[in-house]
Amino acid sequence: xxxxxxxxxxxxxxxxxxxxxxxxxxxxxxxxxxxxxxxxxxxxxxxxxxxxxxxxxxxxxxxxxxxxxxxxxxxxxxxxxxxxxxxxxxxxxxxxxxxxxxxxxxxxxxxxxxxxxxxxxxxxxxxxxxxxxxxxxxxxxxxxxxxxxxxxxxxxxxxxxxxxxxxxxxxxxxxxxxxxxxxxxxxxxxxxxxxxxxxxxxxxxxxxxxxxxxxxxxxxxxxxxxxxxxxxxxxxxxxxxxxxxxxxxxxxxxxxxxxxxxxxxxxxxxxxxxxxxxxxxxxxxxxxxxxxxxxxxxxxxxxxxxxxxxxxxxxxxxxxxxxxxxxxxxxxxxxxxxxxxxxxxxxxxxxxxxxxxxxxxxxxxxxxxxxxxxxxxxxxxxxxxxxxxxxx
Numbered sequence: 001x002x003x004x005x006x007x008x009x010x011x012x013x014x015x016x017x018x019x020x021x022x023x024x025x026x027x028x029x030x031x032x033x034x035x036x037x038x039x040x041x042x043x044x045x046x047x048x049x050x051x052x053x054x055x056x057x058x059x060x061x062x063x064x065x066x067x068x069x070x071x072x073x074x075x076x077x078x079x080x081x082x083x084x085x086x087x088x089x090x091x092x093x094x095x096x097x098x099x100x101x102x103x104x105x106x107x108x109x110x111x112x113x114x115x116x117x118x119x120x121x122x123x124x125x126x127x128x129x130x131x132x133x134x135x136x137x138x139x140x141x142x143x144x145x146x147x148x149x150x151x152x153x154x155x156x157x158x159x160x161x162x163x164x165x166x167x168x169x170x171x172x173x174x175x176x177x178x179x180x181x182x183x184x185x186x187x188x189x190x191x192x193x194x195x196x197x198x199x200x201x202x203x204x205x206x207x208x209x210x211x212x213x214x215x216x217x218x219x220x221x222x223x224x225x226x227x228x229x230x231x232x233x234x235x236x237x238x239x240x241x242x243x244x245x246x247x248x249x250x251x252x253x254x255x256x257x258x259x260x261x262x263x264x265x266x267x268x269x270x271x272x273x274x275x276x277x278x279x280x281x282x283x284x285x286x287x288x289x290x291x292x293x294x295x296x297x298x299x300x301x302x303x304x305x306x307x308x309x310x311x312x313x314x315x316x317x318x319x320x321x322x323x324x325x326x327x328x329x330x331x332x333x334x335x336x337x338x339x340x341x342x343x344x345x346x347x348x349x350x351x352x353x354x355x356x357x358x359x360x361x362x363x364x365x366x367x368x369x370x371x372x373x374x375x376x377x378x379x380x381x382x383x384x385x386x387x388x389x390x391x392x
Contacts, residue, residue, distance in 0.1 A: 001032050003053070003061065007043040016377040018063040018105050020051065025060060034163065035132025037064065037071045052110065052129020056163030062110035062129055076109075076133060077140045083107040084144060090370045098181035098190070100202050100371040101145075106381040107373070112137065115198045117190055119147055120176050122198040125154040128162045138172055149173035151192045153199075168193070180261070184209050186232055187261045189254060201229060203368040203384050204296070207332070210366070210388070211294060212237035214330055218291035221245070221283075221324070223276045223317070228255030230294045230332075235264040239292075244271045245279055277313075280320035293321045295333040300340075307339045311348055314340070318352035322360065322391060331360070331389040338383045345385045359392035 009024035020040060032038050032053040040048045040061060050071055051061035064071045083102045092099045102114035104126070111127025121141055125131045131154075138150055150172040159166060169175075177193040183205060192199040208229050215237035222231045225244040232255075234242050244255050252271040259269050272279065276297070295317055300310035314335060321331050335345045346362070353360040366386025374381040 001028075001030065001036070001053075002039045002041050002045075003028050003032075004041050004045070005043060005048070010040075010042045010048050013040065013048045013063070013066070016066060018108075018110055018375075018378055019059045020061040020063075022058055022060040031055060033132075035128035035130075037129075052127065052132065054128040054162055057128070057161050062105070062127060064110070064129070065108075073136050073140060076137055077144065079107065079109050080137075080140055080144050083109070086373070087371050092369075092371045096181070096183040096205065098183060098188075098200060098202060099205075100369075103372050103381070105378045106375045108375070113198065114141060115202060116145070116147075117181050117192065117199060118179050119149060120179060120192065121145065121147055121150045122192055123150050123152050123154070123171060124156065124198055125152070125164075125167075126156055126158050126162070128164065131162070131164055134171075142172060147173075149176055151176065153192070153197075184212075184233075186236055188227065188229065188232070188258050189261060191254070194250075196226065201226070201296075203336075203372050204229060204334075205369040205371075207334075207366045207369075207386055208233040210364070211292075211332060214332075214388075215239040215242075215292060218330070219243075219289075220292045220294070221290040222294045223280070223321075224295065224297045225255055225271075226251050226296075228258045230296065231255055231269065232258050232262060232264065234292070234294075235259060235269055236262065239268065242269050243290075244269065245274065245276055246271075247273065247275055249273050277316060277320075280317060280324065284320055284323050289324055289326045290329060291326055292330045292332065293325060295321055295331070297334070299337050300335070305339070306337075307344070310337055310340055311344070314345070314348045315352050315355075318349055319356045322353050322356035322358050325358070325391040327391060329391045331391065332366075332386065333389065334366070334384065334386040336384050338380065340385070342382075342385045346387065349387055349389065353389070353391075360389045361392070362387050363390050364388035 004027040006026040038053045049063045049066045051063045111130035113124035115122045152171040154167040190199045212233035215234035220234045220239045220242045222244045231244040368384040
């Protein structure tokens with residue numbers, strides 16, 4: 001079914017950006033079904049792209065292809081094969097059995113996330129188009145990977161904007177919700193059913209390894225530690241002590257389990273349940289100090305509308321962290337907020353150091369792991385920003 005765009009509104013498609021917003025549409029003869037395939041035409045009726053249609057979202061169409069080709073099972077097989085080949089060419093499977101196989105728009109499959117944990121695939125459908133083709137995609141995934149089990153985690157809030165219900169559970173094969181994975185020779189227990197995102201923060205893989213390299217002989221404070229990805233790596237790297245802080249008792253329990261799973265010294269590891277903002281102030285008042293502090297908070301600004309509030313929160317925790325760092329200490333700080341770009345994040349950290357009354361240097365910029373690529377025509381695929389700072 002053709003959809004006519006307003007004059008001049010094809011410019012984003014000519015730059016191969018994969019979204020068309022509702023305001024760009026001139027005419028729809030008959031409302032297409034949610035997730036169905038439509039042709040996008042310029043005002044003078046030239047073919048521009050083939051897309052999925054989402055009647056409930058402000059992003060009304062998401063591009064499947066800029067070519068005049070059928071969108072069918074073989075189309076998805078071609079795209080999935082390409083995504084799998086990219087991960088293998090990056091040698092990611094040599095370092096872990098848990099990785100992102102498909103990263104939505106960045107792999108030219110809008111709204112589709114597929115992660116592999118051992119012998120289980122976890123599928124997340126976030127848009128009407130990926131939902132429409134979900135069963136077909138699941139079939140192709142099993143055929144192309146040779147695996148048998150798919151667990152679905154289509155329970156992200158963004159599905160509400162697509163008019164879709166929250167879905168979680170076994171999609172194919174056996175009901176496997178807990179399993180161990182290996183990452184750079186360290187083991188982690190994963191809960192696919194209740195874990196954040198699809199079960200684990202796969203995007204931080206390289207950054208966890210970097211913390212391991214930097215942690216030797218340091219007293220480490222890991223804030224928002226979740227299930228201990230950074231804590232376990234710091235201990236493995238020879239940290240003198242690691243204090244893991246999180247507001248979730250269940251996450252901290254799994255953090256301790258993951259440390260024990262790797263036979264790491266329990267006498268060097270302490271967990272503390274509580275609000276990180278409150279605890280950082282408490283540590284400051286107690287004149288505590290650390291050689292390394294890791295700040296990996298949740299998404300403070302999902303959209304640009306929350307940027308001001310998020311900026312204050314980022315500044316607050318980083319200011320306190322700088323005050324708690326010993327001279328020569330390392331701050332590893334992150335933002336996963338899409339509404340806070342890298343330039344703004346660096347400006348916030350600079351302001352935090354200034355207000356803390358310390359000199360600090362950026363020695364490294366960190367980002368999401370290689371299996372979370374960023375399509376050049378879709379810069380929105382960049383979301384994880386990290387800085388390694390050394391206090392003077």
